[in-house]
Amino acid sequence: MYKGYLIDLDGTIYRGSEPIPAGRRFVEQLQARQIPFLFLTNNTTKTPQTVADRLANEFSIYVSPETVYTATLATIDYMNDADKGKKVFVIGEPGLIDPILAAGYEWETEHPDYVVVGLDTDVTYEKFVTATLAIQRGATFIGTNPDKNIPTERGLLPGAGSVIALIEASTQQSAIYIGKPEAIIMEKGLGILGLDKSEVLMVGDNYTTDILAGINNGIDSLLVLSGFTQKEEIPDLPVQPTHLVDSLDEWRFDEK
Template identity: 75%
Template sequence: MKYKGYLIDLDGTIYLGKEPIPAGRRFVEQLQEREIPFRFLTNNTTKSPETVAARLADEFDIHVTADTVYTATLATIDFMKDANKGKKVYIIGEPGLRDPILDAGFEWDETAPDYVVAGLDNEVTYEKFVTATLAIQKGAMFIGTNPDKNIPTERGLLPGAGSIIAFLETSTQQKATYIGKPEAVIMDKAVALLGLNKSEVVMVGDNYLTDIRAGIDNGIDSLLVLSGFTQKSDVPTLPDPPTYIVDSLDEWDFDA
């Protein structure tokens, strides 16, 4: 099927940690040449869309505008605005998560926040977990930016935001409300940003548990590329097959 729009994962699909995936760059260039709209859809909350676009240009020679990047941070902000439960928030996360939330009008509160937002934090401490745990126990809405248990890098699979959120789920005995892939919150908004219907869009990614489930669980076709998290040996045991599977994005036929 010839798709009118593409939702594309980044890490493991377009690049792998600090290593380029040349087929990923060629894939994006094909979309640009054909003037097919796309959004990079990332669960990474450590970087702003502007920073992501700059990194793509500087490190991977991929030239896009910041508005082509929709992060779990932006989806979290949209979700909290829709929830309308207040303006006070405590955040475990890095500046790419904290700053946009505060810039959107939310106020920092460590004692009695309306929301606790947990994402990847390379400087997470036990005391941060304590503050978040107590706030959730007092009734704060518990939001997890994304369920990624690991991050694929050139070093291997590192702990992801899902690992941090799991700590809090254990300490509070509460489940987080998840925002990022594969949840409907981020997928519905991303499709709307393309101005298309779900049937006209394909989700492209390397991680079956997030990228591909995001498609399967939300009625969007999916393209699994075996360049990152999910390995070829995993394919026979996948519970629900992706719409398409390729070893490399160079194999994809835009006109089929």
């Protein structure tokens, strides 16, 4: 049996504003069996408390904020570990900016130690200019997550990865990526669970983020066909997930 689970949210537990009933039952099974789990999300626009409140209010899933680990928190942990200074410029929304400032970082536009770039629906050319010049002056360039698109009711909208790509082009530098499928957020998640990668299962609906996060980091993966990756894509995947289900209701918790 797996001793712990890392779980994606959108497309796995819910789909936009639409509940996925099997996702709620999956979480309830984990709680009933007292199996540790951590929601691992690349979303930097919402705090863990906001995510937990939404799960409760919209989807009747009752968890503590401590079970939610966002790319924002992983970014803060990465900067704390790097210990290169406390000055930062951020392109992002309050769910990214406010926790970084609350963690003791100071806003700086000319000579920051870090430039952090995430999804910003109000991004302006001047913000790109400030970030570009600061990185050219030597600031460490951090990208919160590589997601090029966000699936919405309107279609696939530009994601954080698209914003970051513009600054990579303007600086001719690659960002240090934090979120799935990168190692940084996965290693931090394992540390919170206090488990070895051989004891944990990564659960998600998106092959390019969730499942590759498992494959690239030596963690077993469970792909559920309730969201982003479609069944017809499975035969052409370069590396197959460890497990595949149409619905989380199919998962047996005694599997390994």
